[in-house]
Amino acid sequence: MNARSTTTDRDAIRAAIDRLLAGTPLRSNGSLTIVALADEADVKRHLLTHRHTDLKDDFYARVRARGHVPDNERKLRDDLAKAQSRITELVAENHKLQGENDVLARIVNVLELENHELRTGTGRSGRLVALPTVNDC
Incomplete structure (x- = not known):
C-alpha cells in the first residue's frame, strides 16, 4: 500500500463501503466488518478506527440500517x-x-x-x- 492523501483514503473507504454493501467486493472476503472494509479500501485498519472514525461509524450505521448485524x-x-x-x-x-x-x-x-x-x-x-x-x- 502506498502513502496516500487523506482525501484519497476517504474516497477509497467510501467506495469500499458502497461495494461491500452492494455485495460486490474486489479485495476482501465481503464480510461487513471493519477488517474487510480496510482490506476492501486498501487502507490500514487503524486509519478507520483512529483517523476516519466518522466513516467507520457511517459504515456500521448503514449495515445496521439494512437489518444486518455484523x-x-x-x-x-x-x-x-x-x-x-x-x-x-x-x-x-x-x-x-x-x-x-x-x-x-x-x-x-x-x-x-x-x-x-x-x-x-x-x-x-x-x-x-x-x-x-x-x-x-
Whole structure:
C-alpha cells in the first residue's frame, strides 16, 4: 500500500463501503466488518478506527440500517449467550455443592461427637456396640 492523501483514503473507504454493501467486493472476503472494509479500501485498519472514525461509524450505521448485524457482533452475542448459560449452570452446581457440603459438615460433627462419647465413656449407654462388618450384611 502506498502513502496516500487523506482525501484519497476517504474516497477509497467510501467506495469500499458502497461495494461491500452492494455485495460486490474486489479485495476482501465481503464480510461487513471493519477488517474487510480496510482490506476492501486498501487502507490500514487503524486509519478507520483512529483517523476516519466518522466513516467507520457511517459504515456500521448503514449495515445496521439494512437489518444486518455484523459478523463480529453476532459472534460476540453468541459468545455472551454461551457464557451466560455456562454461568447459570455453574451457579446451580455451586448451590448443589454448597448443600452437599453442609450435609457432610453435619455428618462430621455428629461423628466427632459420637467419637468423643465413645472415647470418654460419656455416651448414653456407656457401652460400645460393634458395627456390622461387610460379611455380616
